[in-house]
Amino acid sequence: xxxxxxxxxxNFAAVxxxxxxxxxxxDPLGLPLGFQVYPIAKEFVADVHGTLxxxxxxGYRSVEMCSPPxxxxxxxxxxxxxxxxxxxxxxxxxxxCESSHYQFxxxxxxxxxxxxxxxxxxxxxxxxxxxxxxxxxxxxDWRRAAEEANPIGEQTRKAGLQLGFHNHGTELQQLDxxxxxxxxxxxxxxxxxKMQCQLVDVFRAGMDPAAFLLKYAGRFVSLHLxxxxxxxxxxxxxxxxxxxxxVFQAARKAGVQNYYVEMNMEALxxxxxxxxxxxx
Numbered sequence: 001x002x003x004x005x006x007x008x009x010x011n012f013a014a015v016x017x018x019x020x021x022x023x024x025x026x027d028p029l030g031l032p033l034g035f036q037v038y039p040i041a042k043e044f045v046a047d048v049h050g051t052l053x054x055x056x057x058x059g060y061r062s063v064e065m066c067s068p069p070x071x072x073x074x075x076x077x078x079x080x081x082x083x084x085x086x087x088x089x090x091x092x093x094x095x096x097c098e099s100s101h102y103q104f105x106x107x108x109x110x111x112x113x114x115x116x117x118x119x120x121x122x123x124x125x126x127x128x129x130x131x132x133x134x135x136x137x138x139x140x141d142w143r144r145a146a147e148e149a150n151p152i153g154e155q156t157r158k159a160g161l162q163l164g165f166h167n168h169g170t171e172l173q174q175l176d177x178x179x180x181x182x183x184x185x186x187x188x189x190x191x192x193x194k195m196q197c198q199l200v201d202v203f204r205a206g207m208d209p210a211a212f213l214l215k216y217a218g219r220f221v222s223l224h225l226x227x228x229x230x231x232x233x234x235x236x237x238x239x240x241x242x243x244x245x246x247v248f249q250a251a252r253k254a255g256v257q258n259y260y261v262e263m264n265m266e267a268l269x270x271x272x273x274x275x276x277x278x279x280x
Contacts, residue, residue, distance in 0.1 A: 028248040028280045029256065032096070033272060034062030036224060036262040041066070041074040043265060048078075048086075052093035054265075058272040063090055064222075064260040065100035065121065066129075067114065083120025090122075097121055099196075099222060099258055101129040101166065104145070107152050115159045125221055125258070126156055127164040127196050139175040139183060146187035153192030164221045166196040172205040185216060194221035198262075200228055203242055210243065210250035222258035223251060225271065236267040238274030248280040 035055060037044050044051045052063075065086075068075040078086065090097050100123055107114060107128065118126055131145040153163035165188065171181045185195075197220055199209045213220065227240030238244060251259070261271045 028244075028275060028278050029252055029259070031258060032061035033059050033275055034064060034258055034260040035060050035268055036064045036066075036101075036260040038066055038071075038074070038101070039262055039264050040268070041071075045075060045077050048089050049093075052089065052095060055268065056093045056095060058269055059276050060268070060272060061095055062258065062260070063095050063097040064127075064258070065097055067100055067102045067106060067117075069110075070101075070103040070106040070129075083117040083122075087120065087122050098123055099125040099127055099164075099260070101127050104128050104131050104149075108148065111152060111155055115156060115161065118161055119159065123161060125162045125164055125194075127166050127222075128152075128193075129166050130168065131165075135170075139178060139180070142175070142180055142183060143187055146184050146193075149193050150187075150189045153189060157192060162194055162221055163192060164194045164196045166224070167198050167201060169201040169204060172201060172207070185219060190219055195219050196222045196224065198224045199242065199247060200224070200226040203228060204232070210246040213247070213250040213254040213256070217254040220251075220254050220256050222260065223247075223256055224260055224262045226261070226263050226267075227271075234263070234267070236263065236270035236274065237261055238278070239270060244274075244278060245280055248278070252280070 040051065066075055068078040068081075072079070087097065100118065100121065102114060107126070114126070128149060131142070131149075133141050133145060149163065149165065156163045165184065167181060171184060173180060188195075195216065197209075197213065199212075202209045202212045225237050227235040227237050227242050229235050229239075230241050234240075261268055261275070263271060
Protein backbone atom coordinates (compact mmCIF):
# COMPACT_ATOMS: atom_id res chain seq x y z
CA UNK A 1 0.00 0.00 0.00
CA UNK A 2 1.37 3.46 -0.87
CA UNK A 3 1.95 5.86 1.97
CA UNK A 4 -0.17 9.00 2.27
CA UNK A 5 2.77 11.09 1.02
CA UNK A 6 3.25 8.80 -2.00
CA UNK A 7 -0.46 8.92 -2.74
CA UNK A 8 -0.52 12.73 -2.65
CA UNK A 9 2.63 12.99 -4.77
CA UNK A 10 1.30 10.56 -7.38
CA ASN A 11 -2.10 12.25 -7.42
CA PHE A 12 -0.46 15.68 -7.82
CA ALA A 13 1.63 14.39 -10.71
CA ALA A 14 -1.44 12.93 -12.39
CA VAL A 15 -3.35 16.20 -12.03
CA UNK A 16 -0.40 18.19 -13.38
CA UNK A 17 -0.02 15.77 -16.26
CA UNK A 18 -3.68 16.07 -17.16
CA UNK A 19 -3.48 19.85 -16.93
CA UNK A 20 -0.43 19.87 -19.18
CA UNK A 21 -2.23 17.66 -21.69
CA UNK A 22 -5.19 20.03 -21.68
CA UNK A 23 -2.88 23.00 -22.23
CA UNK A 24 -1.20 21.31 -25.16
CA UNK A 25 -4.57 20.45 -26.67
CA UNK A 26 -5.81 23.98 -26.12
CA ASP A 27 -2.72 25.74 -27.44
CA PRO A 28 -1.63 24.59 -30.91
CA LEU A 29 2.17 24.26 -31.10
CA GLY A 30 2.27 24.43 -27.30
CA LEU A 31 2.32 28.23 -27.67
CA PRO A 32 -0.02 30.73 -25.99
CA LEU A 33 -3.03 31.84 -27.99
CA GLY A 34 -2.34 35.34 -29.33
CA PHE A 35 -4.20 38.24 -30.91
CA GLN A 36 -3.25 41.35 -32.92
CA VAL A 37 -4.57 44.67 -31.64
CA TYR A 38 -5.02 46.37 -35.03
CA PRO A 39 -8.63 45.22 -35.78
CA ILE A 40 -9.75 46.08 -32.24
CA ALA A 41 -7.83 49.35 -31.92
CA LYS A 42 -10.93 51.38 -30.97
CA GLU A 43 -11.93 49.07 -28.12
CA PHE A 44 -8.36 48.60 -26.95
CA VAL A 45 -7.49 52.29 -26.74
CA ALA A 46 -10.80 53.17 -25.09
CA ASP A 47 -10.41 50.56 -22.34
CA VAL A 48 -7.09 48.73 -22.19
CA HIS A 49 -7.86 46.94 -18.93
CA GLY A 50 -11.38 45.90 -19.89
CA THR A 51 -10.40 44.69 -23.35
CA LEU A 52 -7.53 42.60 -21.99
CA UNK A 53 -9.78 41.16 -19.28
CA UNK A 54 -12.35 40.11 -21.89
CA UNK A 55 -9.75 38.48 -24.11
CA UNK A 56 -7.97 36.79 -21.21
CA UNK A 57 -11.27 35.18 -20.24
CA UNK A 58 -11.41 33.69 -23.75
CA GLY A 59 -7.98 32.13 -23.33
CA TYR A 60 -5.77 34.69 -25.06
CA ARG A 61 -2.37 34.95 -23.41
CA SER A 62 -0.24 36.78 -25.97
CA VAL A 63 -0.60 40.23 -27.56
CA GLU A 64 0.91 41.65 -30.71
CA MET A 65 0.98 45.44 -30.54
CA CYS A 66 1.23 48.18 -33.15
CA SER A 67 3.73 50.99 -32.57
CA PRO A 68 1.72 53.90 -31.08
CA PRO A 69 3.72 56.65 -32.85
CA UNK A 70 3.78 54.66 -36.08
CA UNK A 71 0.00 54.16 -35.95
CA UNK A 72 -0.79 57.51 -34.36
CA UNK A 73 -4.26 57.72 -35.92
CA UNK A 74 -5.28 54.55 -34.07
CA UNK A 75 -3.00 54.22 -31.06
CA UNK A 76 -1.94 57.83 -30.49
CA UNK A 77 -3.63 57.97 -27.05
CA UNK A 78 -1.14 55.33 -25.84
CA UNK A 79 1.86 57.50 -26.64
CA UNK A 80 1.72 59.00 -23.17
CA UNK A 81 2.30 55.56 -21.68
CA UNK A 82 5.83 54.15 -21.49
CA UNK A 83 6.61 50.68 -22.78
CA UNK A 84 7.12 49.55 -19.19
CA UNK A 85 3.70 50.87 -18.16
CA UNK A 86 1.95 49.09 -21.02
CA UNK A 87 3.89 45.93 -20.24
CA UNK A 88 2.53 46.08 -16.69
CA UNK A 89 -1.02 46.26 -18.08
CA UNK A 90 -0.40 43.09 -20.05
CA UNK A 91 1.17 41.33 -17.08
CA UNK A 92 -1.77 42.27 -14.87
CA UNK A 93 -4.03 40.51 -17.39
CA UNK A 94 -1.79 37.42 -17.39
CA UNK A 95 -0.48 38.20 -20.87
CA UNK A 96 2.85 38.73 -22.60
CA CYS A 97 3.66 40.99 -25.53
CA GLU A 98 6.57 39.63 -27.56
CA SER A 99 5.86 41.22 -30.94
CA SER A 100 4.79 44.54 -32.42
CA HIS A 101 4.19 46.00 -35.88
CA TYR A 102 6.13 49.03 -37.09
CA GLN A 103 5.99 51.25 -40.12
CA PHE A 104 9.11 50.88 -42.25
CA UNK A 105 9.67 54.65 -42.26
CA UNK A 106 9.75 54.92 -38.46
CA UNK A 107 12.35 52.17 -38.20
CA UNK A 108 14.54 53.91 -40.76
CA UNK A 109 14.16 57.30 -39.07
CA UNK A 110 13.82 56.52 -35.35
CA UNK A 111 15.34 53.10 -34.78
CA UNK A 112 17.14 53.75 -31.44
CA UNK A 113 13.94 55.10 -29.86
CA UNK A 114 11.86 52.24 -31.20
CA UNK A 115 14.36 49.66 -29.92
CA UNK A 116 14.34 51.26 -26.46
CA UNK A 117 10.53 51.18 -26.32
CA UNK A 118 10.53 47.59 -27.57
CA UNK A 119 12.84 46.51 -24.78
CA UNK A 120 10.70 48.28 -22.18
CA UNK A 121 7.65 46.48 -23.57
CA UNK A 122 9.41 43.12 -23.37
CA UNK A 123 9.39 42.42 -27.10
CA UNK A 124 11.35 39.66 -28.78
CA UNK A 125 10.27 40.55 -32.31
CA UNK A 126 9.84 43.82 -34.22
CA UNK A 127 7.80 43.34 -37.39
CA UNK A 128 7.86 45.57 -40.47
CA UNK A 129 4.15 45.82 -41.30
CA UNK A 130 4.80 46.84 -44.90
CA UNK A 131 7.52 48.42 -47.01
CA UNK A 132 4.96 51.08 -47.97
CA UNK A 133 5.78 50.83 -51.67
CA UNK A 134 3.39 52.30 -54.25
CA UNK A 135 1.12 50.03 -56.24
CA UNK A 136 3.28 50.53 -59.34
CA UNK A 137 6.52 49.61 -57.56
CA UNK A 138 9.04 47.75 -59.70
CA UNK A 139 10.92 44.61 -58.76
CA UNK A 140 13.98 46.79 -58.22
CA ASP A 141 11.96 48.85 -55.72
CA TRP A 142 11.25 45.69 -53.76
CA ARG A 143 14.90 44.69 -53.91
CA ARG A 144 16.03 48.06 -52.59
CA ALA A 145 13.53 47.88 -49.73
CA ALA A 146 14.84 44.44 -48.74
CA GLU A 147 18.40 45.74 -48.84
CA GLU A 148 17.37 48.61 -46.55
CA ALA A 149 15.76 46.15 -44.12
CA ASN A 150 18.87 44.02 -43.60
CA PRO A 151 20.95 46.66 -41.74
CA ILE A 152 17.92 47.46 -39.57
CA GLY A 153 17.77 43.77 -38.73
CA GLU A 154 21.45 43.85 -37.84
CA GLN A 155 20.83 46.66 -35.33
CA THR A 156 17.79 44.98 -33.77
CA ARG A 157 19.72 41.73 -33.50
CA LYS A 158 22.50 43.48 -31.57
CA ALA A 159 19.78 44.66 -29.17
CA GLY A 160 18.50 41.10 -28.75
CA LEU A 161 15.45 41.62 -30.96
CA GLN A 162 14.44 39.74 -34.10
CA LEU A 163 13.28 41.82 -37.06
CA GLY A 164 10.51 40.39 -39.22
CA PHE A 165 8.54 41.27 -42.35
CA HIS A 166 4.77 40.86 -42.68
CA ASN A 167 3.37 39.97 -46.09
CA HIS A 168 0.12 41.04 -47.69
CA GLY A 169 -1.38 39.89 -50.97
CA THR A 170 0.91 42.13 -53.02
CA GLU A 171 4.03 40.10 -52.24
CA LEU A 172 2.28 37.01 -53.60
CA GLN A 173 2.00 38.51 -57.08
CA GLN A 174 4.48 38.25 -59.92
CA LEU A 175 6.56 41.02 -61.43
CA ASP A 176 8.63 40.40 -64.55
CA UNK A 177 7.91 36.69 -64.22
CA UNK A 178 9.20 36.61 -60.61
CA UNK A 179 7.12 36.03 -57.49
CA UNK A 180 7.82 39.07 -55.31
CA UNK A 181 7.87 36.90 -52.17
CA UNK A 182 10.58 34.68 -53.68
CA UNK A 183 12.69 37.75 -54.45
CA UNK A 184 12.30 38.97 -50.87
CA UNK A 185 13.32 35.55 -49.57
CA UNK A 186 16.44 35.78 -51.72
CA UNK A 187 17.28 39.36 -50.71
CA UNK A 188 16.49 39.35 -46.99
CA UNK A 189 19.22 37.93 -44.77
CA UNK A 190 17.65 34.82 -43.15
CA UNK A 191 19.28 35.58 -39.81
CA UNK A 192 18.50 39.28 -39.73
CA UNK A 193 14.95 39.41 -41.14
CA LYS A 194 12.46 36.61 -40.57
CA MET A 195 8.98 36.45 -42.10
CA GLN A 196 5.57 36.83 -40.51
CA CYS A 197 3.07 34.97 -42.67
CA GLN A 198 -0.38 36.44 -43.27
CA LEU A 199 -1.93 33.05 -43.99
CA VAL A 200 -5.28 34.26 -45.28
CA ASP A 201 -3.56 36.18 -48.09
CA VAL A 202 -1.67 33.03 -49.07
CA PHE A 203 -5.03 31.24 -49.23
CA ARG A 204 -6.62 34.07 -51.22
CA ALA A 205 -3.73 33.90 -53.69
CA GLY A 206 -4.74 30.32 -54.48
CA MET A 207 -1.88 28.71 -52.59
CA ASP A 208 -1.97 26.00 -49.92
CA PRO A 209 -0.99 27.73 -46.63
CA ALA A 210 0.53 24.55 -45.14
CA ALA A 211 2.60 23.88 -48.26
CA PHE A 212 3.66 27.54 -48.28
CA LEU A 213 5.04 27.25 -44.75
CA LEU A 214 6.94 24.11 -45.61
CA LYS A 215 8.36 25.65 -48.80
CA TYR A 216 10.02 28.42 -46.79
CA ALA A 217 10.64 26.44 -43.60
CA GLY A 218 13.11 28.10 -41.29
CA ARG A 219 12.32 31.61 -42.51
CA PHE A 220 9.22 32.26 -40.40
CA VAL A 221 8.98 33.77 -36.95
CA SER A 222 5.19 34.08 -36.60
CA LEU A 223 1.76 33.75 -38.21
CA HIS A 224 -1.33 35.90 -38.57
CA LEU A 225 -4.57 33.94 -38.45
CA UNK A 226 -7.87 34.72 -40.15
CA UNK A 227 -10.15 32.55 -42.25
CA UNK A 228 -12.22 32.77 -45.44
CA UNK A 229 -15.26 30.85 -46.62
CA UNK A 230 -15.32 29.11 -49.99
CA UNK A 231 -17.12 32.21 -51.30
CA UNK A 232 -14.28 34.44 -50.12
CA UNK A 233 -16.06 36.01 -47.16
CA UNK A 234 -14.20 36.64 -43.85
CA UNK A 235 -14.80 33.98 -41.22
CA UNK A 236 -13.51 33.23 -37.71
CA UNK A 237 -10.63 30.77 -37.54
CA UNK A 238 -12.06 27.28 -37.99
CA UNK A 239 -15.28 28.53 -39.62
CA UNK A 240 -13.83 28.93 -43.10
CA UNK A 241 -12.00 26.83 -45.67
CA UNK A 242 -8.41 26.79 -44.37
CA UNK A 243 -7.18 23.44 -43.03
CA UNK A 244 -5.84 24.66 -39.69
CA UNK A 245 -4.67 21.30 -38.45
CA UNK A 246 -2.44 20.98 -41.52
CA VAL A 247 -1.30 24.59 -41.05
CA PHE A 248 -0.19 24.00 -37.47
CA GLN A 249 1.50 20.74 -38.34
CA ALA A 250 3.46 22.58 -41.02
CA ALA A 251 4.11 25.52 -38.69
CA ARG A 252 5.79 23.22 -36.19
CA LYS A 253 8.16 21.97 -38.90
CA ALA A 254 8.69 25.51 -40.20
CA GLY A 255 9.92 26.82 -36.84
CA VAL A 256 7.10 29.26 -36.11
CA GLN A 257 7.42 30.89 -32.65
CA ASN A 258 4.17 32.88 -32.30
CA TYR A 259 0.73 33.13 -33.84
CA TYR A 260 -1.86 35.89 -33.62
CA VAL A 261 -5.52 35.96 -34.59
CA GLU A 262 -6.10 39.22 -36.48
CA MET A 263 -9.86 39.77 -36.57
CA ASN A 264 -12.57 41.83 -34.90
CA MET A 265 -13.78 41.16 -31.37
CA GLU A 266 -16.62 38.80 -32.27
CA ALA A 267 -14.35 36.78 -34.56
CA LEU A 268 -11.69 36.72 -31.84
CA UNK A 269 -14.27 35.16 -29.56
CA UNK A 270 -15.29 32.45 -32.04
CA UNK A 271 -11.70 31.81 -33.12
CA UNK A 272 -10.63 31.25 -29.52
CA UNK A 273 -13.35 28.63 -29.04
CA UNK A 274 -12.04 26.73 -32.05
CA UNK A 275 -8.33 27.07 -31.26
CA UNK A 276 -8.89 26.10 -27.63
CA UNK A 277 -10.31 22.80 -28.88
CA UNK A 278 -7.77 22.16 -31.65
CA UNK A 279 -5.51 19.22 -30.93
CA UNK A 280 -2.52 19.11 -33.28
